[in-house]
Amino acid sequence: MTPQAFLAPSRLAAACLAAAVVFVFADDAEAQRRAQRRAQTYNWHSNYAHYQYGQPVALVVPPNVNMTSDWSWGVGSTRWRRVDHQFGRNWPGPGPHGGPFQPTPVWPQDTDQYGVYYVRGPW
Amino acid sequence: MSRRFTLLTLAGLLICLAAEAASAQSGWDGRRRVSFQRKNDLFYNYYVGPQPSGTAAEMYVSPLPVPVHVGHTYNTYQPLLPHEYLHTHKRTYYTHNPGHGWTRTNVRYNSYDYLFKAFAYQQVKPHYYPRPASRQ
Numbered sequence: 001m002t003p004q005a006f007l008a009p010s011r012l013a014a015a016c017l018a019a020a021v022v023f024v025f026a027d028d029a030e031a032q033r034r035a036q037r038r039a040q041t042y043n044w045h046s047n048y049a050h051y052q053y054g055q056p057v058a059l060v061v062p063p064n065v066n067m068t069s070d071w072s073w074g075v076g077s078t079r080w081r082r083v084d085h086q087f088g089r090n091w092p093g094p095g096p097h098g099g100p101f102q103p104t105p106v107w108p109q110d111t112d113q114y115g116v117y118y119v120r121g122p123w
Numbered sequence: 124m125s126r127r128f129t130l131l132t133l134a135g136l137l138i139c140l141a142a143e144a145a146s147a148q149s150g151w152d153g154r155r156r157v158s159f160q161r162k163n164d165l166f167y168n169y170y171v172g173p174q175p176s177g178t179a180a181e182m183y184v185s186p187l188p189v190p191v192h193v194g195h196t197y198n199t200y201q202p203l204l205p206h207e208y209l210h211t212h213k214r215t216y217y218t219h220n221p222g223h224g225w226t227r228t229n230v231r232y233n234s235y236d237y238l239f240k241a242f243a244y245q246q247v248k249p250h251y252y253p254r255p256a257s258r259q
Contacts, residue, residue: 018135043177058171058180062209087169087182098178119171121206123154
């Protein structure tokens with residue numbers, strides 16, 4: 001096949017369409033798998049308990065959420081981070097798990113210290 | 124249309140279908156476009172944690188947990204579970220009733236928005252932003 005025939009507009013259009021669809025679906029699935037793998041490597045909460053519940057509280061957010069931010073006092077203290085953890089069907093077993101947790105400081109310096117953490121809802 | 128072009132198009136379609144199936148079949152933790160219902164699944168909860176070293180949490184009662192003595196609210200119809208309203212999607216529920224065959228329930232959660240979002244955005248935008256000088 002000559003290069004001119006191989007690069008015919010109809011073939012290029014079909015190839016681009018197939019590549020785009022594969023990229024969209026495969027990229028989405030791969031992003032989900034990466035988030036699941038990352039979620040296994042760190043906890044969904046920091047070591048602070050919510051003042052009413054005595055342990056970290058998971059705040060359900062939509063499953064298509066990607067990022068969240070933590071605010072703090074001072075220059076350069078605002079951080080952006082991924083929301084990798086997601087509610088799933090696996091029962092964690094009888095508790096209690098983890099702990100002990102620190103209470104929210106009297107003068108909180110960071111939104112991370114309130115004991116409320118985003119967790120994505122299931123698909 | 125040449126035979127080679129037809130084969131190329133069919134191959135592309137097959138790859139697309141395979142990618143779609145791979146992205147859809149992630150079990151309970153993936154996107155479930157199709158759900159085969161089981162009776163013992165009705166009041167199952169969703170959990171997060173405790174891996175690797177944290178605590179665990181359950182999703183319901185939502186939006187926040189309550190003490191045990193307060194009680195628990197159960198939703199008896201899965202398509203109306205509150206977490207289904209969190210994002211735009213659609214799902215088909217298949218339920219087998221012994222002696223009566225299968226029933227199929229299609230549910231859309233604002234899915235038509237996909238079709239009209241671009242059009243609606245173009246219609247709404249000029250009301251919120253000043254028009255360009257060339258249009259005045």
